[in-house]
Amino acid sequence: MIFLSILLFQIPFLLTQQGVGIELRLDLMERFTLEEVAHFLSETDLPILLTLRKASQGGGFQEGxxxxxxxxxxxxxxxPEFFDLEWDMRESFIQEMISRYPKTKFILSFHDFEKVPSDAELELIYQKMRSFEAFTYKIAVKVTSTNEALKMLLFAKKHPNVSMIPMGESGQFARILGKVVGNVVAYAGGKTAPGQFTLEEMIDVYHYPLLNQNTKIYGLIGDPVEKSPGHFYHNGVFQKKGIDAVYVKMRVRPEELDEFIHLSQELGISGLSVTIPLKEKILPYIDWFDEGTQEIGAINTLRMEGGKIFGTNTDGKGALDAIEKKMGMRGKKVILLGAGGAARGIACEAKARGAEVFVLNRTVERAKELAEEIGCFFGSLEEIPAVYDCLINCTSELLPIDPAKIVEGSIAMDVVYFPKLTSFLKTAMDKQCQLVYGEEMFLNQAMRQTSFWFF
Incomplete structure (x- = not known):
């Protein structure tokens, strides 16, 4: 059940989705009367949850x-069909309300807006809540990392009838995965709690009502992940092909990676996309590499099954597939700007397809290291050859080179996919270059990721 949190006595237009109800946040209204609430309840057949939360539990009711x-x-x-009661109210009052109003389904709730309680504290909170017969036991806590949110999901998975809600931007993805670990309720709206999705996002993008405890979990890890369109593409493919799976985005920093891998395996995540800065740092965790991937020295796709982690890199093939729609690689001179994970994959693939590859980087040592590994040329960003066929920006910089170095009429590609027309590509367009957009590479590599996971 998804509850759309609202602050007015108005039913959102065309709210007819099965499994969706309304949470009326009475505590956040300037004023209300019993008559207004009664009229509101009589005007709709939708499930209604009434909430009158006090300030100490994150609400707005301050009258004692x-x-x-x-x-x-x-x-x-x-x-009302549903009512939210705070776990720290008088025990006799909670029990009396539950006994006196058997037609109402009670959500017993706990909130901590500052931290995640320890495992022992969470267990005590859960056991106290379980002493009352409620529809579900909601535990909403502020998380500051993906790993904290994963721990909350694991708690929900191991404890019956819990609805674990990790609050804050770091826990946003877990609001989707809650359904997979057994959460009974979820909340949408975006205005009443940090990290909430809109109802449209939950239904149209993540297909939340269809998720269940057999749904396979996939996702993106790295930092940053906010601008990635991966959740649109992969969830759209899952829906189109009838695959019972969901794809979410999780911010993971290098220092969090080790714990993340262990938590993700415990949770049962089935596959991951990997972005910067983890493409090279993920290598020690891989048990099996797809053909040619280990030589690249960077991974962007993981499949996790049977306690093993399988890795591949679809970046290079995705980029070269896009470029070769305009020009074959064999015998062509290709200039790569940057020497990170994406550059590694593209350089290896371009060389495998017969191109003459130059890796240029601001830090020349990194370019040299990559060039020596794969057997190509290297240099600084100032050492661009006067003649070449293809220039690929693999950096995050808007325009990493002197515009005068862009060869008129060549092919120019930027691995950045948002915005579509980057500063680098705009400059190349002014030089009558043929453009290859980052989104073309993204779609190609994402399609290959899907194949690696399922086919």
Whole structure:
């Protein structure tokens, strides 16, 4: 059940999706009357959750516990389908309300907006909540990393009837995966809690109502991940092909990688896309490399099965497939700007397809290292040959070279896919270059990732 949190007595237009209800945040309204609530309940057949949360649990009700209890009793007399009760209210009051209003499904909730409680503290909170018969036990805590959010998902997976809600941007992906680990409820809206998705995102992008405890988990790891369109592409493919899977984006820093790998295996993640700065750092965790991948020295795709991690790199093939729609590689001179993970994959693939490859980088030592590994030329960003056929920007810089060095009429490609027309490509367009957009490479490599995971 997804609850769309609202602050007005208005049903959102055309809200008819099965498995979606309304959370009416009475505590965040400037004022309300019992009559207004009663009228609202009578006007819709949608499931309605009433919430009157006090300030100490992240709500807006500030009239004291006695007044809060009075209002809750009055609201429950309307027999709403769902009601949120805070776990730290008087135990006798909680029990009395649950006993007196059997038609209402109670969500017993705990919130911590500062930290993630320890495992022992979470267990105590859960056991106390379990002493009451409720529809679900909601535990919402502030997380500051992907790994903290994964631990919350694992807690939910191991504890029946828990709805674990990691709050904050770092936990946003886990609001989707909650359904896969058994969460009973989720929340949408974007205005009432940090990290919430909109209802449209949850349904149209992630197909949340279709997720279940057999759904396979895939995702993107790296830092940053915000601008990646991977969740649109992969979830769209899963939906089109009838694959019971979901794809989310998770920010993982290099120092978090070791713990992440162990947590992801425990959770049962099936596959991952890998972006900067992890493409090279992931190598020690790989048990099996696809043909030619180990030589590249960078990985952008993982398949996890049977306790093993299988790795491949689809960057190079994705980029070269896009370029070869305009020009074959054999015998052509290709200039790569940058020497990171993407450059490694493209350089190896270009060489394998018969190109003469030059790797140029601001830090020449990195270019030299890569060039010696794969057997090509290297230099600084100032050492661009006067004549070449293809120039590929593998850096994150807007325009890493002197525009005068861009050869008129050559092919120019940028691995950056947002914006589509980068500063580098705009400059190349002014030189009448043939453009290859980063999104072309992205779509090609993403298609190959899908094949590596499933076919």
């Amino acid at each position: 516990e006695e007044k809060q209890e009075e209002w809750i009793e009055r609201l429950l007399s309307l027999e």
